[in-house]
Amino acid sequence: MTSEPTPAYTLYGGELSLYTGKARCYLRYKGLDYRELPATREVHKELILPRVGAAIVPVLVTDNDEVVQDTTDIIDFLEARHPNPPVYPAGSLQKLVALMLEFYGDEWLVMPAMHYRWSVIDQQYSFIMREFGAMSAPDASEEEQVHLGEKLCAPFRGSIPALGVTEETIPGIEKSYRELLGELDAHFAQYDFLLGSRPSIGDFGLIGPLYAHLGRDPVPRELMERTAPNVYRWVQRMNNPQPCSGEFLADDRVPDTLMPVLERMCHEHLPDAVDVVAHNAGWLEQNPGGSLPRVLGFHPFTTGGVQGTRYIHSYSQWMFQRCLDHYASLEGEDRYRADTLLGSIGGLQAMRTPVARRVRRQPGQLELVEA
Template sequence: MAKDDSVYTLYGTAFSLYTGKARAYLRYKGLAYRERLSTLRVYKRIIVPKTGVAFIPVVETPEGQFIQDTTAIIDTIEAREPARSVYPPTAKQRLTALLLELYADEWLLIPAMHYRWNYPRQNRKFLLAEFGRVALPWAPAFLRRLIARRHADRFAAMLPTLGIHPETVPAIERSYEALLDDLETHFSAHRYALGDRASLADFGLIAPLYAHLYRDPAPGRLMRQRAPSVARWVERMFDFNPPCGTWMQGDAIPETLLPILRRQFAEQFPVLRDTVAAVASWTQAHPGERLPRQIGSHRFRLNGTEGERALMPYPQWMLQRAIDFYASLAPAERASVDDLLRETGGLEALSMDIPTRLRRENNRLVAAPGPSQTATSR
């Protein structure tokens, strides 16, 4: 079959957190694309052979290049299709976009997974139907149910890895409900995160806020009732080729985003600091070895509640993007950004030293002694 010279292909599922991020981005850019379900057959015949890993989403370019990881997908397409860029050109707005992508992609995974798997009475029937329909769409119903249960049980078993335990659930829900309230205040006044134009911040936020927290029955009901403006923003994020407005003038950051940045620095950055230290220790103890997806565990605090969770290297790679961008700023730009960071409690966080840097190589993380990638080229 001949390749179409203008159409992208998105491999993923409707219920996948990161597929939603890639889908919203492709639609915002107004790009022609087709979507293929990541069935077991597609994993075996396409995704794993072409990327070397078994993760979605994957985007295939019109020329047949396969890109895995949503940040890599966005940055690759931004270089190919510069119109309607999602990277603001100014210092505070670009840093804010990078920070919110880090927050949404890595930290909001916690409430997303909690609300999906800890409300089985409301969600499980819906999720089993979704999983079965995607994994083996051609199979009899009983076989789809069997495979779906296996997949569902595997994902539910991941909750302790993320720090989701009975004792941390109340803190997770308080934090998420407070975030919803802050987002409701923001999106009742602004079309997107940074004004009337979508940015990387929006595509980061849409990942957890769509597939899990809007689309699943229990959290979807919570969002629609408690934060209707957030629900409308979610729906707006999937408009095809929407009007391209402007980011706020003068590199301004909406006041309504400041509580969200404060929450990120208070909740996520202590975990990131421990992650950076753990990566350095692990690579020193295992020179030349491939980084695993988990490198031990640690104690963390959320809303005054302490729990245990795994330490995972990937968030450090995301963190490096924000830190690299901050470090690249000229003195005049740095002064303005520092005012924002002081106001949100992030000045010390963005000066964090990273002894062992990470880079992506063949869709896997490897340790690198020098700078891995800049914040604008990932």
Template sequence: MNSDPARPLRVYGSEISYFTGKLEGYLRYKEIPYERIATTRRHWQRIIPKETGVAQMPAVELPDGRWITDTTPIIDWLETQWPEPAVIPRDPLQGFVSRLLEDYADEWLWRPALHYRWSYRGDALLLSRKIVDEILADLPLPGPLKRLAIRLRQQRGYVRGDGVTACTRSHVEDVYLKTLAHLEAILATRPFLFGERPTLADFGFFASMFRHFGLDPTPSAIMRSRAPAVWEWVARVWNARASRTRGALSNGIPNEWGPILDEIGSAYLPYLCANAEAWKAKQRRFDVTIQSVPYQDLPTSRYRVWCLERLRVHCNALAEAARREARALLERHGCWEPLWRVVDPDSGHDPEGRAPFAHGINVF
């Protein structure tokens, strides 16, 4: 891969985007030359869908003119081009668990991140202004009307449309609050989540913690008050550089990860199973009870069926001894059975394994 700083990667994204922030944190740490291109309406409606098959951020244009999409396979591929220092731990068990944690952080923290952004009036007013100023500045409509349209769209699609109701709101917020508490305990003993340098797990959690929870007024105030070590870690990840951020990773899977693995086993993987069953049944929406809380009329996500498939692929790729270790760990935390519960969760996405060069699919 050409790493000439005169020909950087072109990252099309937003300064308030969950996954753009995740990828930028990774690129900064690896010291991979890039420039962020503020996504305009023209990019969003024409260029990005044409090149990647889907209107989502970030989209990356490589120096050779190819395009890639979806941060998880993007990072996988970039690791083959800039292999040192590796962010996916070389220890097989740590490597698999870091992928599981990345997937959990990417997908399960999405709902609370969007809820805090669009359910709280002050946050919604601020962020709708930022979106309009960055992406819709050239749309010839009055600013207040554009901002109102953004707020209504986001609330309809990502709050009410993703199962946030009076019944579930407390549980949705608890996902964030418990994650803060668990990360605070982990960061009490190390600067990064697995040791002295960042790994894939750091960048997974960084996605929501940086440009949502750490940026939006309501959740950022909570973070500063309840989890100052997490607040500090967000800045540490953003400032980390491979040339100066060195050190060893912890041995194995530290015990402090137990509570988050418990959450994966009791909440996230059961959700993935219900979603996969709905996909197999060709249902556009489904109901599921998570930790005794009934979520109704959730949108079925083909992409998240693919997430479940990928977790299984990575588990099956482990050598026999590492797979036994992984099974023992996952069984202790209630993760093993739901990981394999659904028979043949076939998303049909990327059967040739071309991601991140394959055309992407929307999460919903």
């Protein structure tokens, strides 16, 4: 009997996991030789905890036993090995927009995603519980999976107030999300992806929240399908791509239809990111050489015109630095065009945030350290 050869890549995660969706869509678009396996109890015990240092998904393992955690690192690791076609646009303005929207999907839209999974849990209880149980114990009975799911989901379910989801903020979160859906729907009525007929790193950032939670959990999926059918179709395209197909728009053009989305991001998300940079700097000043705690207390935020308080997610700086570094590298005409765009969407000041203390990731740990 011949056994199947091991694919080049194994992605450990789950269908219900926001960030697994981001990595999966990327692997599919690039047409890579991979398989996806559930992050079961055994996988956590034998692989993820010892090699990554925390119970987090997704994790990519190569056929050479290299382990990569964090979807941005996974994509960059694979882009270096399989550069064509790149998911980072060559045009400087398109690249800036793509990095901003990746950051927005990864770090801000988690709020509506988690709200629409957990605040309406009574309406989708057995689906969600079973999904949690199935990732951990795929061979258990349905009943056992639901039971297991109830235990496993506790940290996620319990995290929503820290993310800023409370009775007071829910009207703002829903308002902003519904408006965002309308804006994206108008965009995807005209374009297959954010920047043309090829998905960019920005599309992969947005698909995380817009698939596993907002495009798949029963309650928000119905909302998306009914009110934003073009967004729903983009979710399907992202999950079933023509591998390696498509192009970014010519002449580094950024469609006008993205401006309201970018404006929303600058208005709601960037103040949070700028404040994270300040808090991280303060902590690193007080604790030279230390590893930044993942959460540094709480700070105010605004969404959909409603104010709330949410955790200070130190990791956000690492994602924000990607945007800041790209912007800082621009010169001449490129800088002028970036400034004009950022000025028109209210993002210029934030993109010029001075970073007194840069941060970096370290292998085998989730906590950031000073770079």
